Amino acid sequence: MATDWTALLKQEIPQPCFERPLVCDGLPDASTVIIIGENPATDVENNWWAYWDDKKGFDYDRFIFEYKLKKPRLMGTRLRFDHIRGARIKAVETNFYRDQGPGGSKRKILNTPLLQTLINNMSDLKKIVFHGDVSISLSHKLKIPEGVDRIETRHFKIEKIETILGHLRA
Numbered sequence: 001m002a003t004d005w006t007a008l009l010k011q012e013i014p015q016p017c018f019e020r021p022l023v024c025d026g027l028p029d030a031s032t033v034i035i036i037g038e039n040p041a042t043d044v045e046n047n048w049w050a051y052w053d054d055k056k057g058f059d060y061d062r063f064i065f066e067y068k069l070k071k072p073r074l075m076g077t078r079l080r081f082d083h084i085r086g087a088r089i090k091a092v093e094t095n096f097y098r099d100q101g102p103g104g105s106k107r108k109i110l111n112t113p114l115l116q117t118l119i120n121n122m123s124d125l126k127k128i129v130f131h132g133d134v135s136i137s138l139s140h141k142l143k144i145p146e147g148v149d150r151i152e153t154r155h156f157k158i159e160k161i162e163t164i165l166g167h168l169r170a
Contacts, residue, residue, distance in 0.1 A: 003029055003121050006054045012114040016047040019098040021114050023081075024091070027057035028118055031090040032126045033168055035081070036115060037156070038134040039097035042071055042078070077131075083161045089168050091129075092118060096138045112141050119144060127168060131156040 005027050013021050020040040024031055044067060051059045067078070074082050081093055098111040119125065119142060127149045130139045136152050144150060151167050153160060 003027075003123070005029070005057060005121075006052070008117055008121060009052070009114075012117055013048065015049055017049060017098075018045065018047060019109060020044055020095075021048060021098040021111055022058070022092055022094040022118070023060065023063060024058045024093065025060040025085070028092050029122045029124060030057070031092045031122065032124050033084075033089060033091040033129065034115070034118055034122070034125065034127075035084070035091050035093050035129045035131065036135050036139075037077060037093075037095045038132050039095045039099060041076065042067065044070070077156050080156050080161055080164075084165065084168070087165050087169070089165070091168075092122070094118070096135055096141075112138075115142055119148070127151055129153065129164065129168070 022028070044063075046066060051063050053059060068074075071078075081091070084091055094111060094115060096111055096115070097109055098114075099109045119128070125145075125148055128142075128144060129151045130136045131153050133154060136154070139150070139152075149167075151164070153164060156164075
């Protein structure tokens with residue numbers, strides 16, 4: 001039986017939601033990797049649910065089009081995600097805090113229940129990447145099943161992306 005992602009996500013993500021609880025391409029279980037940081041740095045004003053379709057999942061193409069209207073040049077972590085997508089690795093991008101801000105989470109809206117839902121329901125999950133000190137320090141809040149590799153990196157920098165890609169491909 002297929003996972004009803006809409007029902008699961010509605011339990012964890014308010015409607016409307018003007019934060020960024022997760023980004024992926026399609027349904028979460030099409031991905032084999034979850035990448036978890038501290039919080040999204042760039043504000044996106046749209047309701048998260050505007051990108052969600054009950055059958056197709058998250059509309060990444062629409063999201064990135066609208067993201068680039070705000071920030072035409074990909075930089076920082078978003079650029080690393082672009083490298084990972086370019087390597088044909090399907091990943092769910094998410095954070096411990098879902099509220100946005102370049103200097104860190106302001107309201108500390110914890111995303112842990114959603115993260116655990118993803119971990120528990122992504123049938124082909126192979127690896128979880130915790131990037132950044134905050135993410136690594138909060139990782140103990142999650143129950144990670146046996147057989148799912150844990151990767152930690154203090155910095156998600158362009159110089160480290162090949163090393164990270166090597167771990168994701170292994």
